[in-house]
Amino acid sequence: MFKYLEKYKEQGDLEYSVSDNLASACNAPRHSSGIYLIFSDKLKLDNLIYVGVSGREGSKGEIIHRKDGLGGRIVKGKQFGEPRRNSWSKKMIEFGFEKIIVQWYVTYGEFNQDIPRVLENKLLNQLFNFKGKLPLWNKKF
Template identity: 40%
Template sequence: MFDELEKYTKQGNFFYQATDSLEEVCNAPSDQYGVFLVYALKRGRVELIYIGKSGVDLLGAVEGGEHISDGLRDNLVEGLHFDETRRKNSWPVQMLIEDIEALHVHWYVTYDGKFKDRPKYIKSKLLQIYQSIYGKTPRWNFSSDLT
């Protein structure tokens, strides 16, 4: 569905269950920026439920050589979600509520020495593709994520 992600050579994935420590299973880099896709595994089915990004807008912060927090790992583990609770705390609760067995998280570095694709732009593009196919955003995203 997202062929544009194939060009990114720095990428990875991990599985997360509600009883795991997100800090321990997350293998995304702390010092690089990009996007991540979260798939729910439930009753033998797989569903894309969230498209996220790291790196505050990046416009100038990274280009100017400054270090900013909110790398992929930081955002995945400490980023805010749902009722503005850190993902390491909100994801296991939401998984139990929705009876999700595991999450499969795929991450892609889109902004580094080789690529200069701003994560905010890539996330928006992926959400638009998803919406054009399904007529809505993934269920853990908000319609405001499209802007």
């Protein structure tokens, strides 16, 4: 469904379980901006639970990178009212997920210059049109 993400040369994934240290598990770069997709247990569309971004567009259309990039956003960003290193484990237990898989894509870096928020909106719109709802952990788009 998201074939257009394959064009990004800098991409990867990481697995995270409740007992893992998120900073140690994260292999996303800390110098670029991009998008990340979170799946519960398996890389299947039905298991997609969140779509997030790092980096934002400035008032003149330029990219404003987070100081510690995509990797920093995944590790240090807040979700559910607290840092992800704490909140993800709690939510995984709440929903019965054994692990989550984070697929990440550098959309604005050395090889590509696509604003992450534009891609996030495109993905969330596609998902909403296809499934009639947003991923479990996304509140809005």
